[in-house]
């Protein structure tokens with residue numbers, strides 16, 4: 134029933150509630166079974182449900198190490214990893230390398246995400262922009278970043294500039310692709326509306342294009358955050374003198390598998406944490422959407 | 428009443444300078460199909476005109492031409508419309524990512540003043556207190572009322588509406604008719620209401636046009652006193668003449684056929 138005014142809606146709702154109550158009584162009296170149709174969308178979210186998978190994985194690691202299915206030489210047991218992490222923290226190596234890695238990742242993410250959004254807007258809102266930008270980005274996408282490293286070293290040296298540039302080049306692509314796709318998918322009727330209410334170009338970008346492409350932007354951002362960690366590993370294992378990747382490649386030289394696992398756990402924790410953070414922001418910003426995510 | 432029937436000539440020469448709408452020789456083509464064929468149309472300030480026509484007769488094409496939304500459509504002719512005009516579409520076309528009030532004041536300049544006008548416009552359409560609702564939280568009728576508020580908050584000289592109630596249920600539509608009449612009497616914009624509902628046209632409009640094969644084939648004033656009752660014999664006469672012009676006449680009365 135479509136509401137015609139708030140007043141009448143309230144009236145009708147009260148009435149139909151009363152009706153439902155009487156029906157329920159009747160049902161109980163006749164003890165008829167009430168069948169409801171099975172819903173196809175997933176039900177309401179369970180609190181903390183996203184942690185369930187990771188926790189099960191951790192439990193499996195603990196149990197298989199404890200009963201000896203998992204050999205310590207294959208994968209260090211969790212308690213050794215905790216002890217090693219404690220030692221690394223005590224002598225300050227974990228913190229200092231982590232800070233270096235985080236700084237690189239954050240700087241590259243900020244630059245890469247901004248570049249991805251600007252390029253997506255330019256390509257999505259003008260034909261010339263699309264002609265100039267979209268092709269090169271697709272080409273960049275087809276070239277593995279790893280293959281660019283030798284050239285990047287020649288061009289930018291082996292300093293921070295090269296590392297950040299390499300991460301930026303990996304990070305901006307998912308943001309660009311998804312934001313651009315989402316922008317292109319905005320219903321053209323909204324552009325028509327913007328014309329009839331006389332929006333100027335920047336108002337159109339701010340009120341229509343940007344908010345309308347946010348769903349794609351967030352998909353891209355989540356991929357980009359993960360990609361930034363992956364790119365970090367790659368660049369830090371080549372010619373680096375600091376960072377988590379450096380810590381791990383050194384450990385490899387000395388055969389310290391426990392340190393390698395500490396590095397992996399750090400990546401895992403930060404990967405999960407940053408993804409959770411982005412999802413949280415996404416949920417807040419896109420609260421207008423009615424989706425299966427709930 | 429019968430004297431109105433069949434009047435195809437222009438009404439007593441209107442003062443051109445103060446017309447709300449004037450088109451001369453308006454032609455629009457899609458491919459080699461001429462959808463509007465040299466349409467001459469005038470609407471006076473504050474006049475409420477309904478445009479009837481079969482599906483595909485070019486009503487939306489005409490309205491979009493007046494709204495200057497038909498960028499890539501071939502055609503010629505002169506269009507004179509006020510700069511300050513609003514459009515109401517069949518879908519409410521609210522931005523789903525903006526709450527109700529920002530939707531109403533979309534594109535209005537003037538900061539807090541605009542906000543106040545938006546709140547007042549929402550109150551006028553009976554949605555006071557819903558400023559912070561999301562469009563998806565509103566019923567179809569409520570969404571369309573927000574769209575009306577968005578149009579009227581601009582105090583337009585010309586309101587163009589393309590089947591604005593077409594997607595609503597019958598009960599809601601009747602309420603919306605009342606609301607639209609009331610709002611138009613208060614703000615007095617010139618109105619061009621596109622509809623395929625003959626009763627809607629007779630209930631609301633001061634003048635009813637019928638578009639067929641790209642031409643205006645009937646231009647009929649409607650000065651029945653308001654509120655207009657469906658059982659009023661003059662209402663029935665209007666309706667039959669219009670239906671005949673639309674090619675679905677029920678009675679074989681001579682006047683009706685004279686229109687076609």
Ligand SMILES: Nc1ncnc2c1ncn2[C@@H]1O[C@H](COP(=O)(O)OP(=O)(O)O)[C@@H](O)[C@H]1O
Pocket residue numbers: 457462480481482483484485486487488489
């Ligand atoms: N963008 C378009 N491209 C091609 N043909 C169109 C387009 N818009 C409308 N038409 C055609 O023009 C005719 C009139 O359309 P329209 O004005 O929407 O009719 P109405 O609103 O009266 O139902 C229809 O036959 C339709 O198919």
Ligand SMILES: [Mg+2]
Pocket residue numbers: 486487589
């Ligand atoms: Mg139409």
